[in-house]
Amino acid sequence: MKIHEEYRAKHAKSAALWERARAAIPSGITHDIRHLTPFPVYVERAQGTHKWDVDGHEYVDYWMGHGALFLGHCHPAVVKAVQEQMARGTHLGACHELEVRWAELVNKLIPCSEQVRFTMSGTEATHLAMRVARAYTGRTKILKFAGHFHGWHDGAVAGVNPPYEVPMSAGVPGATLDQVLICPFNDIKAVETALGRGDVAAVILEPAGGQAG
Ligand SMILES: Cc1ncc(COP(=O)(O)O)c(C=O)c1O
Incomplete structure (x- = not known):
């Protein structure tokens, strides 16, 4: 495919790093979102609103550390x-x-915040939020929406990618997956029905539509 050939030619150093990464790292990437075909670009440095890859290409960075770097790179x-x-x-x-x-x-x-628990990742944060909700309500089910991503812990891998009946990862016990109810997004009737069961501890969603688009 011509576009792939051009991409490879322009990103020879990234291609070489990708070969090494595939041998050293499962799937070659350190975050699902960095899966790119035919291979990801390897970034060397960043400054302000721009970043540069190992082959010397300059990019305007609209991603900004997944939104975390609201002061830009290297303020x-x-x-x-x-x-x-x-x-x-x-x-x-x-x-x-x-x-x-x-x-x-x-x-x-944050006006509604009374106390803070620090976590190391979003995965830990949603894991903790689900646990706190279950402890507080004494209920077990978590209601989530098809296509929404909340990290990679066992309680969050259901209903992420189509087909939504299949979890994002193998290795999670069915008993854990059964604790997650999946509703279609923008379907208030489905949500009302799920909440009507009386066993939902928490509703979790991506309000800004990250993974779901
Ligand atoms: C909405 C949402 N929740 C949870 C996570 C998981 O965060 P982390 O990758 O820090 O574990 C992400 C990460 O992309 C996310 O977008």
Whole structure:
């Protein structure tokens, strides 16, 4: 296919890294979203609104670290703060004033937030949210929507990709998958019916339509 040939020719260093990655990393990628045909571009550095790949191509970055980098890449204030903290220690294995200040700031910025639990990833966050909902309500089912993605833990792999009856991954016990109810998006009747069962602990959805488009 001509377009693939052109892509390969322009991205020779990415192609070489892709060969190494396929041997060293399952599926060759470190996040599902980076699966690209024929292979992904390997980015070397970024600054502000732009990033550059290993073959020297420059890109406008509309992705911005999955939305996390709202100050852009390498904002001078962020770089300075991180460098200063690196020199003072990284994993202190202890409580630190910064965690308290950070939690206080989040509580101030988000009106409904009373307390904060920090997690390392979105997967951990939804895992925790489901557990808290189950503990609080004493119910077990989680209602989600077909095509919505909430991470890769066992409780979140149902109903992500079509056909929605098949989970995103093998290796998850049926008893766990059975705890997830899947509704079509924008079908309020289906939601009312599911909630009418009386055993739903929480409803989880991608309001901005990330995975679902
Ligand atoms: C809506 C949503 N929830 C959960 C996750 C999982 O986050 P993480 O990749 O940090 O585990 C993602 C990641 O793309 C997401 O888009």
